[in-house]
Amino acid sequence: xxxxxxxxxxxxxxxxxxxxxxxxxxxxxxxxxxxxxxxxxxxxxxxxxxxxxxxxxxxxxxxxxxxxxxxxxxxxxxxxxxxxxxxxxxxxxxxxxxxxxxxxxxxxxxxxxxxxxxxxxxxxxxxxxxxxxxxxxxxxxxxxxxxxxxxxxxxx
Numbered sequence: 001x002x003x004x005x006x007x008x009x010x011x012x013x014x015x016x017x018x019x020x021x022x023x024x025x026x027x028x029x030x031x032x033x034x035x036x037x038x039x040x041x042x043x044x045x046x047x048x049x050x051x052x053x054x055x056x057x058x059x060x061x062x063x064x065x066x067x068x069x070x071x072x073x074x075x076x077x078x079x080x081x082x083x084x085x086x087x088x089x090x091x092x093x094x095x096x097x098x099x100x101x102x103x104x105x106x107x108x109x110x111x112x113x114x115x116x117x118x119x120x121x122x123x124x125x126x127x128x129x130x131x132x133x134x135x136x137x138x139x140x141x142x143x144x145x146x147x148x149x150x151x152x153x154x155x156x
Contacts (some may be wrong), residue, residue, distance in 0.1 A: 007100070011037055014096050017134035018042065022095030023088070026050040027081035027121055028113060032061030033103055039070035042095075048074045049088075050130045051081040054111065056105050066128045080115075081121035085128065093130040101149055102140040114147040117151035122153070 016025055020043040023150075026035045029050040038048045052058050058076045065071045078085055081099070088094070099122065101113045118137075125135045137153060140146040 004140055007033075010098060010138055013134060013136055014098060015041060016133065018096040019043060021045040023047040023049070023092065024095050025081075025084060025095055025097035025125060025126070027084070027099040028052060029057050029076065030062040030065035030100060031057065034100055035061050035076075036064055036068050036070055038096075038098065039065070039068075039073050042073055043082070044072055046073050047141065049084070050074055050076045051079060051084065052076075052104075053080050054104055054107065056107065068143075080117055082117040082124070084121055088128060092128070093133070094125065094128045095130055095133045097125040097129075097135045099125075099135070099137040101116045101138060102146055103144065109143070112143070113144065115148065115149045117156060118149050119152055119156055 018041045022042050024038045024042055026038055026048060029035050029052040029156045035048060035050045042048060058078055062076060065074055103112045139150045141150040
């Protein structure tokens, strides 16, 4: 399946599960495409928490948010997604999350998401998920770190 088809499918699934006013997570903001999509789903009364460890990813996403008028409902967080629960209150639930794993498009291909932190973050997202919510994980097994992440996710 082509990349655009996979992401289109991931977005279609999230669109069915997430509604206005909810809190959702973009675990890897990258260049902001998923963040903007989620911001549109939750609307101005919702909240998107966008995580990335790379400042250039956060800056690119912030630019896209300004251009699309979606800054109000998005909080960008310069932290690893494995710290997700530290950015929510103890009783807060999320309606959905997307993990678009791998490396920053146009960035350093050696700097990738890692299976250990991804597994921890996915577990946290599932534990924070409200009934009927959805966590979507897009894995790219075509590079070595992606293959490790795929194997770890499928065996845990």
